[in-house]
Amino acid sequence: MGNFNLKVMRFIEVFIGANGYKTVLEGLQNTLKIAVFGLVIGIVIGTLIAVVRVIPKYKVLPRILNGICSFYVAFFRGTPMVVQLLLSYYVALPLMGINLPSVSVAIVVFGLNSGAYISEIMRSGIQSVDPGQMEGGRAIGLSFSTTMIKIVIPQAIKNILPTLGNEFITLIKETSVVSFVGALDLYVAFNRIGSNSYEFMVPYLVMALIYIVLVLVISGLVKLMERSLRKSDRGR
């Protein structure tokens, strides 16, 4: 036990004395940035793909779009996130001659990746909404897209909110792979503290603790949102 106390002391020394907390704060910031912006991009892409998938396919254009979306989803669900990250950072962007900071690349890749997953979540959400809602909108003269945006998608999002919360939690945890392209996230920050103090036990423990707290806070927020969105269900 005395040994452990020593390790804690050593950690605190580096964490506070050697400005380790600044690194951690930056890492935390990046982790949240990547997860939050990734989720936002993912919701936008996922919703677009989901709508393409539920559009009636009499015409050629929806069929072509549907094909593209199928390929997109297959690619991003069929390869590991690390591979997508490496491909973007070391292959795609250099080939295009674009130079972006690794955190930005991570945000885009996380967005593209979660878009593929969210599209399936969103599709099931849209299909869970009573078809009568679409009919009600169309019958009164609203277009397919207007009815989708104003009536169907809000109800779909309400239905899939818990699943979206899960997706966000997954994203937060997955940010630990961005170290592969040299971005500073929570994991890299604690890794650095460990390297500086030649002691990894306490930094990794604290790191795990921070991840758990993050996830618990997010689950709580999702529950709150669910409750406020359930307003229209009162009396049911």
Add this chain to the structure above:
Amino acid sequence: MIEVVNLNKSFGEIDVLHDINITINKGEKVVVVGPSGSGKSTFLRCLNCMEDPTSGSIIFNGVDIADMKVDINIHRQKMGMVFQHFNLFNNKTVIDNIMLAPVYVEKKRMKKLRRNNPQNEKIKTTKEIKAEAKAQATELLKRIGLEEKANAYPSQLSGGQKQRVAIVRALAMNPDVILFDEPTSALDPEMVGEVLELMKELAESGMTMVVVTHEMGFAREVGTRVIFMDEGRIVEENNPKEFFENPQNPRLKEFLSKVL
């Protein structure tokens, strides 16, 4: 007002409607009856192209709306529809349900006006549009005695209240005709009366109505013309008196003997 010419509809291999021809004039209350599976709901849904006709035309105010090139949304705004299951927007309050389409249409119209002439004095702001729509919606709710439910959600209403709101939602667009698809079939018996009462009022106000229903009393009392459909065809049509007292077709006689 509506002229149906050689309307055919099939779902895959199954032919549901055969060569329907009918003209519905302004102010008429056409009631469509028939056994289930006779195609009466499909016929009604073809009138506003909720189901695309397989062939034939639907001429509404001089335009063939069955033509895929026509912007159907503009014409549907003038053809209200009331459904068996109400189809109120669950994520909107009662008043928003009624205001949604009028506000949307008016906003679109203003956009067009502004594009043609930004100085046009007739251009209203979104605030004005909403205020107008709200006043109209409140007026409509008052008419059905539900103004205190304006901010309730559909899930907080009874079936009869939902259907009455659905009817005034259609009215808010000032339609030329309202199509009713079995409006009382999903209601508890004690709520049928209030909905039929409102429909009667509408009929008296001169609204053109096409009603698919099993309510023979309503057909007799309110209808100006009753149509009997069987196996996708209009088998008999007549004024209500003749229709019920002197049916000609054997299938209609059999049907009436069962339902009356």
